[in-house]
Amino acid sequence: MLESPPAISLLNxxxxxxxxxxxxxxxxxxxxxxxxxxxxxxxxxxxxxxxxGGFFVALTFSSAGPCYFARLGFGDLYQPLMDALQSANNHYxxxxxxxxxxxxxxxxxxxxxxxxxxxxxSIHVASxxxxxxxxxxxxxxxxxxxxxxxxxIMLGSVVLGWHYAxxxxxxxxxxxxxxxxTGVVLSRTTIASCFASEIPLARPEASSV
Numbered sequence: 001m002l003e004s005p006p007a008i009s010l011l012n013x014x015x016x017x018x019x020x021x022x023x024x025x026x027x028x029x030x031x032x033x034x035x036x037x038x039x040x041x042x043x044x045x046x047x048x049x050x051x052x053g054g055f056f057v058a059l060t061f062s063s064a065g066p067c068y069f070a071r072l073g074f075g076d077l078y079q080p081l082m083d084a085l086q087s088a089n090n091h092y093x094x095x096x097x098x099x100x101x102x103x104x105x106x107x108x109x110x111x112x113x114x115x116x117x118x119x120x121x122s123i124h125v126a127s128x129x130x131x132x133x134x135x136x137x138x139x140x141x142x143x144x145x146x147x148x149x150x151x152x153i154m155l156g157s158v159v160l161g162w163h164y165a166x167x168x169x170x171x172x173x174x175x176x177x178x179x180x181x182t183g184v185v186l187s188r189t190t191i192a193s194c195f196a197s198e199i200p201l202a203r204p205e206a207s208s209v
Contacts, residue, residue, distance in 0.1 A: 008085065009092035011156040016095055018124055018153055025131050037186055042134040045175075045182045046127070053126050053174045058118040065119040067100045067161035081161055096160040122163045126171030128153040133179045 026046065029039055066078035088094055103117050128150035136143030154172075157163040 005088035005091040008088040008094060008159065011152065011159055012092075012094050012096055014149070014152045015124065015156040015160060015162075018128065021131065021149065022127060025134070029134075038134070038137055041179070041182050041186055042130070044186070045130055045134075045178050048178050048182065049126055049130055049175060050123070052178065053121050053171065054118075054123045057121055057170075057174065058123075061120045063119040063167075064117050065162045065167070066158075066164060067096075068104065068117065071104060078161065081159075085161060094160075096162065100161070119163050120167045121170035121174055122154075122157050122167040123171060124157055124162070125150070125154050125168040126175040129172050129175040130179060133176070 026043075029042055032039055064072060066081060069078045070076055070082070085094055085097055089097055107117055128146070132143060132146035132150045135146040154168045157168050158165055
């Protein structure tokens with residue numbers, strides 16, 4: 001795959017398209033006319049994922065991905081990967097490279113207004129898995145599409161040099177754990193009793209995936 005600029009370009013597009021998917025799913029859930037327990041589970045899980053995974057865990061295990069390995073003085077282990085991305089960039093614009101440079105400049109104080117660098121866990125992967133869990137409960141076909149998208153994001157996170165594979169694995173575990181726990185907790189609250197007659201998720205045994 002690293003020898004195929006079109007494949008790298010496609011991964012680059014999908015990785016950036018993640019933001020559009022996030023906006024569509026979150027806003028459609030927020031704007032839903034029918035208030036369901038599944039909707040509560042997703043929105044609560046989404047907020048907890050960013051709070052726990054995107055803040056507390058990311059802050060505790062502050063790290064940088066393969067794209068910054070050499071810049072931090074750890075050697076050239078991932079230089080072949082970065083060379084392959086630079087080569088693909090000669091054929092197709094690989095936006096990840098310019099964003100990585102911008103983040104690094106912000107880290108060094110060369111520029112301002114850029115967000116910090118954090119590799120562990122991968123919130124791209126974690127949120128994509130959460131979208132897939134939610135979509136599966138809405139529609140089996142939509143769920144399949146979102147699981148494929150999550151797999152592409154996992155692959156892209158590594159190929160584009162943003163993350164090490166364990167960063168994605170950790171994101172998956174955190175996402176699934178939060179989804180299951182919120183499902184169980186919500187099923188035992190007064191919210192569950194309000195929606196017990198509306199959707200199957202209100203039953204405790206149906207709160208997990």
